[in-house]
Amino acid sequence: MDPWLIWLVTAALLGAAEIFTLTAALGLLGGAALITAVFAAIGLPLPWQLLVFTLVATVGVVFVRPVARRHLSPPQSERFGVDALVGEAARVTAEVTGLGGRVRIGGEEWSARAYDETLVIPTGTTVDVIEIKGTTALVYPRE
Template sequence: MAAIVWLVAGILLAAAEIFTGELTLLTLGLAALGTAGVSATLDTSLVTDALVFAAITLVLFAGVRPVLRRRFGTPPPIATNVDALPGKTALVLQQVAEHGGRVKIDGEVWTARPLNPDDTYEEGSSVYVMKIDGATAVVWKGP
């Protein structure tokens, strides 16, 4: 009878992992399933089942969970859209000064202004995108 309780608990815990994504409930579910197997095979007492569950949980948390988290964890976010533009090189199409200008970044034309309001960048020069401010690229020539 105890093996069935461990089996049901293991399935429910593993299924509940869908809602968390931390691999904690999956680890506990696997430990419960392992305990169900030991309990069914050896017909152990509740105290022995608890010790088996604790031992399997400890092994899974210490050894298996870190490996699973590295393998299946959330990958680092990849910058897209305007978040991907800072750090890119831009070509000045129209003189960039304090009150405007135009640059080409990855084939797209952007309104631009210099990072330092006193700077002016001439047509044809290369600049770096420092940030995007609304629809304006803030650019810098570099050192």
């Protein structure tokens, strides 16, 4: 069997395997095998074919794959609802302890508890929202 045909079959097999794995690596190796098949068809000797395959595969995996993976992975979704409040600054409107209190987060008043139950946070203090549990914000004073 001619070497170019072997490279072509290898490229097809790697391309088909890429469909099932979605890693972007096997597809790049299949592309390298396809390019090598072209060089084999014009009569390049086997050692040079292996060198071409190695170089093209290396360039593909090192430079092209990271870009492809960035485009294939979904972007980090926006936070909505109460999830968007985590990490926000809030102002204490009624003293906050481990048992309760009130804070204003983005114009809305929320019930609050201190994230560290031993803390007592006085009115007027700026705090960070650490977590939202139900309708209660767990807060910690900013430093």
